Amino acid sequence: MASLNIPVDILPLDGRFGAGPSKVRAEQIDHLVENQDILGTSHRQAPVKDLVGRVRTGLAEFFGLPEGYEVAIGNGGSTAFWDVLAASLIERRSAHLSFGEFGAKCVTSATTPWLEAPHVVKTEPGTVGSFEPVAGVDVYAWPHNETSTGASAPVTRVQGADEGALMVVDATSAAGGIQMDPHEFDVYYFAPQKNFASDGGLWFALLSPAAIARVEKIAASDRHIPPFFSLQSALENSRLNQTLNTPAIATLLLMEAQVELMNELGGLTSCAKATTHNSNLLYSWAESHELLSPFVAQPEHRSPVIVTLDVDPRVDATALTKILRENGVVDTEPYRKLGRNQIRIATFVGISTADVERLISSIDYVLAHLLAQASR
Numbered sequence: 001m002a003s004l005n006i007p008v009d010i011l012p013l014d015g016r017f018g019a020g021p022s023k024v025r026a027e028q029i030d031h032l033v034e035n036q037d038i039l040g041t042s043h044r045q046a047p048v049k050d051l052v053g054r055v056r057t058g059l060a061e062f063f064g065l066p067e068g069y070e071v072a073i074g075n076g077g078s079t080a081f082w083d084v085l086a087a088s089l090i091e092r093r094s095a096h097l098s099f100g101e102f103g104a105k106c107v108t109s110a111t112t113p114w115l116e117a118p119h120v121v122k123t124e125p126g127t128v129g130s131f132e133p134v135a136g137v138d139v140y141a142w143p144h145n146e147t148s149t150g151a152s153a154p155v156t157r158v159q160g161a162d163e164g165a166l167m168v169v170d171a172t173s174a175a176g177g178i179q180m181d182p183h184e185f186d187v188y189y190f191a192p193q194k195n196f197a198s199d200g201g202l203w204f205a206l207l208s209p210a211a212i213a214r215v216e217k218i219a220a221s222d223r224h225i226p227p228f229f230s231l232q233s234a235l236e237n238s239r240l241n242q243t244l245n246t247p248a249i250a251t252l253l254l255m256e257a258q259v260e261l262m263n264e265l266g267g268l269t270s271c272a273k274a275t276t277h278n279s280n281l282l283y284s285w286a287e288s289h290e291l292l293s294p295f296v297a298q299p300e301h302r303s304p305v306i307v308t309l310d311v312d313p314r315v316d317a318t319a320l321t322k323i324l325r326e327n328g329v330v331d332t333e334p335y336r337k338l339g340r341n342q343i344r345i346a347t348f349v350g351i352s353t354a355d356v357e358r359l360i361s362s363i364d365y366v367l368a369h370l371l372a373q374a375s376r
């Protein structure tokens with residue numbers, strides 16, 4: 001029994017609003033079932049290799065990749081890619097924007113015995129810092145979307161950086177849902193469990209010709225690179241539509257269905273428009289609400305895909321998310337380590353406007369109940 005029943009006519013039809021793993025659409029599960037014959041078959045044979053190939057070309061089309069850019073794929077999710085970055089892309093020293101948990105984790109991975117200590121621009125959660133060029137830095141790294149706070153940083157090359165310095169963007173939760181221009185990055189990496197609505201465990205990296213040249217240069221040097229973190233090896237396998245080691249074939253099928261849909265919707269520009277619309281519904285509702293306010297103060301840094309809203313101290317956000325969960329509306333809790341009286345709502349590409357509108361009505365309903373309870 002829920003402690004408060006939200007009326008069915010205002011409940012979202014699908015209650016999954018988590019920041020990842022995120023809602024998987026029913027049509028993706030249908031795709032999985034329709035293609036079940038290739039589940040449990042060799043990833044070195046044509047049926048799975050063709051699937052990998054379709055995902056890679058689908059992504060290149062979706063992002064409108066310029067001539068010479070390549071799509072690499074590997075196992076281990078974005079967390080593994082942080083170590084790939086340290087082993088295969090940073091030559092001597094990296095610089096980072098760190099404004100939340102995930103940006104900070106990337107810094108930790110880039111702090112190694114074979115690299116100089118990273119240059120770090122650290123700012124408070126909810127804000128976004130900016131780079132000054134630093135002599136001797138050959139990789140600038142930052143998250144496009146900091147999933148722990150809902151702050152989004154633009155993808156733009158650092159002006160005045162050393163010649164050949166690479167722009168490396170953690171797009172784990174941004175990719176597919178936030179507009180960007182591929183000419184502005186050298187590496188744009190992400191995992192499938194956010195806008196691509198699949199399971200976790202893989203990483204994808206869009207690589208510019210300059211990034212590929214760097215990978216080749218470091219691979220040819222005397223640096224010891226563990227095979228799992230060798231981007232050269234991942235790239236060679238990717239060109240053959242394979243992975244270094246066994247991938248999750250089911251995840252690739254879920255991904256294929258979502259990439260297909262996102263291309264049918266019109267590619268990145270259309271998808272980014274949809275997430276902007278849905279997140280703006282939440283931001284403007286919160287701005288005029290007596291109990292809610294957007295956590296990210298600067299409107300231009302408010303994420304179109306991860307909406308974080310502070311809740312007035314008169315109401316316990318934990319009680320709110322608990323009632324939502326009891327009613328089947330899940331994963332609206334804030335990032336665990338942020339420790340704020342807050343809710344966090346994903347507006348990834350697969351989440352409908354109608355469900356965002358219903359979520360707003362549901363939260364209003366619960367907030368009215370909790371406020372009345374508090375003032376008794």
Ligand SMILES: Cc1ncc(COP(=O)(O)O)c(C=O)c1O
Pocket residue numbers: 020076077078079080102143145146147148170171172173191200201
């Ligand atoms: C911005 C960002 N980077 C990296 C990660 C880590 O991704 P994974 O769980 O695929 O290793 C996440 C996970 O939520 C994330 O949001």
